[in-house]
Amino acid sequence: MMGNNEIHEFHIKNILRKLDENDLDAMLVANFNNIYYLSGYLSTSFAFLIIKENPIIFVSGMDMENASNTSSIDIVKYESFDKMIEYLKEEEIKTLAIESDLTANVYEKFKDFNLKISDVISTERMIKTDDEIEKIFKAADIAHKSLLELDVRTKQEKGVEEWECAYELGYLMRKNGASIESFDTIFASGPVSSLPHSTPRHHVLDTPVLVDYGCKFEGYCSDTTRTFIYNEKQEEISDIVLEAHDKAIKAVEAGVKASQVDKVARDIISEYGYGDNFIHSTGHSFGLDIHENPSLSMRDDTVLENNMFVTVEPGIYLEGEFGIRIEDMVLVDKKGKVVGNLPQIL
Amino acid sequence: MMGNNEIHEFHIKNILRKLDENDLDAMLVANFNNIYYLSGYLSTSFAFLIIKENPIIFVSGMDMENASNTSSIDIVKYESFDKMIEYLKEEEIKTLAIESDLTANVYEKFKDFNLKISDVISTERMIKTDDEIEKIFKAADIAHKSLLELDVRTKQEKGVEEWECAYELGYLMRKNGASIESFDTIFASGPVSSLPHSTPRHHVLDTPVLVDYGCKFEGYCSDTTRTFIYNEKQEEISDIVLEAHDKAIKAVEAGVKASQVDKVARDIISEYGYGDNFIHSTGHSFGLDIHENPSLSMRDDTVLENNMFVTVEPGIYLEGEFGIRIEDMVLVDKKGKVVGNLPQIL
Numbered sequence: 263m264m265g266n267n268e269i270h271e272f273h274i275k276n277i278l279r280k281l282d283e284n285d286l287d288a289m290l291v292a293n294f295n296n297i298y299y300l301s302g303y304l305s306t307s308f309a310f311l312i313i314k315e316n317p318i319i320f321v322s323g324m325d326m327e328n329a330s331n332t333s334s335i336d337i338v339k340y341e342s343f344d345k346m347i348e349y350l351k352e353e354e355i356k357t358l359a360i361e362s363d364l365t366a367n368v369y370e371k372f373k374d375f376n377l378k379i380s381d382v383i384s385t386e387r388m389i390k391t392d393d394e395i396e397k398i399f400k401a402a403d404i405a406h407k408s409l410l411e412l413d414v415r416t417k418q419e420k421g422v423e424e425w426e427c428a429y430e431l432g433y434l435m436r437k438n439g440a441s442i443e444s445f446d447t448i449f450a451s452g453p454v455s456s457l458p459h460s461t462p463r464h465h466v467l468d469t470p471v472l473v474d475y476g477c478k479f480e481g482y483c484s485d486t487t488r489t490f491i492y493n494e495k496q497e498e499i500s501d502i503v504l505e506a507h508d509k510a511i512k513a514v515e516a517g518v519k520a521s522q523v524d525k526v527a528r529d530i531i532s533e534y535g536y537g538d539n540f541i542h543s544t545g546h547s548f549g550l551d552i553h554e555n556p557s558l559s560m561r562d563d564t565v566l567e568n569n570m571f572v573t574v575e576p577g578i579y580l581e582g583e584f585g586i587r588i589e590d591m592v593l594v595d596k597k598g599k600v601v602g603n604l605p606q607i608l
Numbered sequence: 609m610m611g612n613n614e615i616h617e618f619h620i621k622n623i624l625r626k627l628d629e630n631d632l633d634a635m636l637v638a639n640f641n642n643i644y645y646l647s648g649y650l651s652t653s654f655a656f657l658i659i660k661e662n663p664i665i666f667v668s669g670m671d672m673e674n675a676s677n678t679s680s681i682d683i684v685k686y687e688s689f690d691k692m693i694e695y696l697k698e699e700e701i702k703t704l705a706i707e708s709d710l711t712a713n714v715y716e717k718f719k720d721f722n723l724k725i726s727d728v729i730s731t732e733r734m735i736k737t738d739d740e741i742e743k744i745f746k747a748a749d750i751a752h753k754s755l756l757e758l759d760v761r762t763k764q765e766k767g768v769e770e771w772e773c774a775y776e777l778g779y780l781m782r783k784n785g786a787s788i789e790s791f792d793t794i795f796a797s798g799p800v801s802s803l804p805h806s807t808p809r810h811h812v813l814d815t816p817v818l819v820d821y822g823c824k825f826e827g828y829c830s831d832t833t834r835t836f837i838y839n840e841k842q843e844e845i846s847d848i849v850l851e852a853h854d855k856a857i858k859a860v861e862a863g864v865k866a867s868q869v870d871k872v873a874r875d876i877i878s879e880y881g882y883g884d885n886f887i888h889s890t891g892h893s894f895g896l897d898i899h900e901n902p903s904l905s906m907r908d909d910t911v912l913e914n915n916m917f918v919t920v921e922p923g924i925y926l927e928g929e930f931g932i933r934i935e936d937m938v939l940v941d942k943k944g945k946v947v948g949n950l951p952q953i954l
Contacts, residue, residue, distance in 0.1 A: 307805065323887050324805075327802065327803060327927050360712055361712065362713035363711045363712065364711065364712040365708060365709045365710065365712075366707065366708055366709065366715050367725060369715055425782055429778070429782060433775055436771055436772075441771075441807070442792070446788070456673065457673060458670045459652035459653065459670075541670040541672075542670045
């Protein structure tokens with residue numbers, strides 16, 4: 263297995279080659295996770311990485327100590343945009359790649375250069391290394407173990423509130439080795455389970471109980487959803503979602519288009535007459551970020567490749583009644599491999 | 609006191625007037641907190657508000673239920689950027705204001721319009737209404753009460769780990785009525801207290817213990833730092849930081865420049881010979897976001913006005929040894945008014 267510095271060099275070499283193929287002289291990188299991915303330094307304020315033959319990171323003064331301890335790329339103290347622009351001009355950089363999420367104020371500062379949005383880094387990040395795969399499996403293990411420890415059915419019987427369940431789940435994940443949640447835990451019960459992104463309330467658990475949650479292990483995210491069902495109507499809907507979930511997972515395979523997996527799930531739910539109640543895409547990739555490319559949506563024709571991860575998370579949402587979603591992470595393999603072994607129905 | 613809809617209308621009217629003064633036909637708003645501020649709808653996926661005579665929000669399909677329940681502005685389902693652009697052209701919009709944090713991919717989609725970065729919304733947000741002031745005081749009360757309940761000195765004696773203290777503080781804040789932390793809690797002890805943005809570790813509390821934390825109450829943030837000191841060297845540094853803190857707070861007053869408050873704190877710390885160890889600005893405004901304009905930095909000449917909030921948070925960081933920071937929130941009044949009454953030395 264490669265060491266960290268070798269991994270960083272490997273990725274930068276790939277990116278440099280792609281920039282060169284597209285006649286781009288350098289790339290300006292401001293996204294914290296992109297900089298972390300390429301250098302090992304995770305900024306908490308702001309930082310700008312310039313990818314070129316000898317890459318360099320401009321770092322905020324207050325982060326110099328942390329950056330020099332963790333970055334495998336040379337760092338220099340950020341002073342001003344003017345100084346950075348001067349530096350780029352001295353390096354004879356004319357065509358500059360940028361990330362799609364660069365902010366407008368920075369974009370306009372660099373308008374003297376020929377700016378071109380490039381997805382080279384997000385594309386590089388799509389294919390996970392062995393080390394990344396291991397971390398994601400570990401994050402999933404921690405998350406799954408923690409949900410079982412929480413014991414949602416007992417919480418529901420005892421009348422515990424949504425926010426307290428969400429919070430205790432976060433505690434268990436940290437106790438079991440995670441650093442933090444990978445996104446704000448969704449603990450939605452009763453009618454609010456029909457809101458895909460409901461915020462945990464000061465309200466005792468109603469039914470069903472939808473839990474969408476994950477944690478980070480060494481920077482890498484997990485993402486799982488389970489819906490605890492309590493009656494026949496909920497079970498009927500859950501069965502449909504589970505069928506869509508299982509068949510979509512079977513469709514995940516190297517060489518298949520992302521949109522094709524979405525179609526498998528969507529067609530099943532539509533056949534049962536709930537097409538209009540499946541109000542989001544079937545899934546998304548993840549890694550350092552909880553949402554990465556590709557997305558399993560009808561509009562994304564990215565061809566799945568080995569060592570990508572995707573979530574498969576169909577759902578049916580009955581406004582004012584309830585919602586059911588079942589989500590698993592899948593590693594794209596010859597055949598899609600579900601991450602972990604948490605039962606879908608708990 | 610105005611109702612929510614009236615407050616939204618009031619802000620939109622002010623913004624429309626300023627857009628008009630700057631010959632801007634409309635504004636494209638993508639920042640979630642800006643949309644919330646102007647409509648009451650808090651997006652969790654994506655949304656675009658168009659501010660014009662009859663404002664409208666384009667909302668993701670999966671958020672339609674939530675948006676229609678909470679927004680005081682008309683909503684319409686987002687379909688594609690092309691449809692939005694078509695709509696703007698039908699409305700005869702040519703010059704379009706945008707936010708400074710609009711992402712490059714959206715920026716480029718709207719390039720047919722004459723785009724101009726505008727700070728009208730962040731400027732409007734600087735001056736808090738009575739309702740906002742009340743919420744910030746409430747968030748501060750919850751946070752301060754929770755820190756006292758946590759009892760850091762006892763935790764340190766018992767050898768509790770940083771992450772567990774940070775987590776329990778989050779629990780107490782929620783129990784006391786907050787919705788969530790306003791940013792990731794910093795619980796940094798021993799040498800890592802010299803890193804202004806240290807992440808809580810699986811490591812028992814060393815000394816000193818620096819706690820930088822806050823919570824949200826109905827969307828509004830608090831932000832406080834206390835450093836628990838344990839020996840003479842720490843006390844000596846703490847005394848200097850406290851002097852800078854107190855005198856800077858005295859300097860907070862309507863009519864004074866933000867940079868002037870920074871200068872007061874920086875001059876005191878420099879006089880004691882620690883100028884190079886004060887590695888960040890003296891403070892920042894806050895509200896729905898934890899960092900808002902103005903910033904109390906040497907480069908920000910914004911004139912403070914009544915009903916702005918700023919943090920005052922000088923610090924001295926001795927690399928490899930320890931760091932001390934003391935932070936309070938101040939409401940700009942005739943004389944700056946410290947929010948809450950949590951003792952600076954605990």
